[in-house]
Amino acid sequence: QVQLVESGGGLVQAGGSLRLSCIPSGDIFSFDAMGWYRQAPGKQRELVATVTISGATNYGNSVKGRFAISKVNAKNTVYLQMNSLKPEDTALYYCNAKRGPSDYWGKGTLVTVSS
Secondary structure, three states: OOOEEEEOOEEEEOOOOEEEEEEEOOOHHHOOEEEEEEEOOOOOOEEEEEEEOOOOEEEOOOOOOOEEEEEEHHHOEEEEEEOOOOHHHOEEEEEEEEEOOEEEEOOOEEEEEEO
16 A cells, blocks of 8 residues: 655745655655645645656646646655745645556645735
8 A cells, every 4th residue: 555645734924935745655666657736625636746757747737837846766755846825825735646547645734825
């Protein structure tokens, strides 16, 4: 059973920055892609950013230019650097890992951006 452990969430003022971390229980190389999704109260879960095993990245439209995903193989960790945070970025952020047809999810870390 794959486990994904997220950390780094918290309360920040608008315009501030946070960095989220995700560490999988398996080798990061064993996953085809890893990424972050978020879900705000009353809304559907949406894509934030993903990175493939080859390093290709993809971002949701609402975070392009402000967020950056990175994969540090030596630390077996995926990061999400979030800059210029807005109140509408407030959500539960989930780490995701894909291996073949399987999807794995963390329990989420809460990000709250105050105005």
